[in-house]
Amino acid sequence: MSDLAFKAAAAKELDAADELAGLRARFVLDDGVYLDGNSLGALPAAVPDQVADVVRRQWGELRIRSWDESGWWTAPERIGDRIAPLVGAAAGQIVVGDSTSVNVFKALVGAVRIAQDGAGDDAGGRDEILVDATTFPTDGYIARSAARLTGHTLRPVTPGEVPAALSERTAAVLLNHVDYRTGRLHDLPSLTAAVHAAGAVSVWDLCHSAGALPVGLDEHGVDLAVGCTYKYLNGGPGSPAYLYVRKGLQDRFDSPLPGWNSHAEPFGMRAEYEPARGALRGRVGTPDILSMLALEAALEVWDGVPVAAVRAKSLALTDFFLECVDAYVPEGRVESLTPVRHEERGSQVALRCSAIAGDVMKRLIERGIVGDHRRPDVLRFGFTPLYVGFADVERAARVLAEVLAEVA
Incomplete structure (x- = not known):
């Protein structure tokens, strides 16, 4: 089984076992992968009627x-x-x-x-x-x-x-x-x-x-x-x-x-x-x-969401993203600035990019993978466990590898 097929299958299993997966329905989302909740969270579905x-x-x-x-x-x-x-x-x-x-x-x-x-x-x-x-x-x-x-x-x-x-x-x-x-x-x-x-x-x-x-x-x-x-x-x-x-x-x-x-x-x-x-x-x-x-x-x-469960999923998401990046992206193209140890990691992954980071992020966004860029060379991906799933994570890493191959 190829790395792509193996990781895609793993993502499917992880999503099936995710106790927080149902919370995604509480948000207004499209078909893309939104990994910028560390800058602006997605719209909760209850907000428009309340406003x-x-x-x-x-x-x-x-x-x-x-x-x-x-x-x-x-x-x-x-x-x-x-x-x-x-x-x-x-x-x-x-x-x-x-x-x-x-x-x-x-x-x-x-x-x-x-x-x-x-x-x-x-x-x-x-x-x-x-x-x-x-x-x-x-x-x-x-x-x-x-x-x-x-x-x-x-x-x-x-x-x-x-x-x-x-x-x-x-x-x-x-x-x-x-x-x-x-x-x-x-x-x-x-x-x-x-x-x-x-x-x-x-x-x-x-x-x-x-x-x-x-x-x-x-x-x-x-x-x-x-x-x-x-x-x-x-x-x-x-x-x-x-x-x-x-x-x-x-x-x-x-x-x-x-x-x-x-x-x-x-x-x-x-x-x-x-x-x-x-x-x-x-x-x-x-x-x-x-x-x-x-x-x-x-x-x-x-309502009814324990913060401990959110933290556990956050760590699982960021671990899985780093694993997928390691499997898909050729060595030397990106370097993780985010600590490996869980006790030192928040809920985002920052990658130093050897290519022009701003151009890489622009291409990612054009393909539905929304993160953000911090000058001069950092790609940031935020993982909001309430609405981000493991298939999203695998897809983001896969598209990142494709974009980096284009700008090589």
């Missing part, structure tokens, strides 16, 4: 009454509680709203203020922020601005360098759970423990892990975390992000962006600011209701 109801009935008919009658006012914390189990958090610790960038700013400045508050007379000594040197650029930009505004020094280090870089000067540490380029999964439990041992405050960016693997925010004592909802949570383009504030820190969380929505008495219209209790103090202004309620409908696809 139509929000526009036509809730806004069109009920109008302002919908703030109460349709639950608009409580949407940020209600939807936060739906996300909470997906990141290992109890209810009452996540608020949804604003962009990831805005929430990174709130979390990082808030972390610095918590560190200063806890340091007492030694607060002036904690004058440094550590940031993941390999982070998505915006996190770095925000961290630099936060450091400048708070009078702190910003020190970029790789996640592996964090334990040695921590000191009595460290106020806060901003890290990515999964590297957006390579798919490398960083050790959240041990790094969080190291940050706490140094007396600093941890902030985690979960954009590339939430909805793909267990996070364990409460279990591992994470202080603050942020994440987007348009990747593995399938909330739609530009859907609102979220902010997690650990319950034990909520009374000490001093947001740098206080707004009327986070006021203890929002309709009191008082000049003096008094923060609301709990995670609500992470709110700022009027919630973006249309995209927020689209997200709420999108999260229905998670």
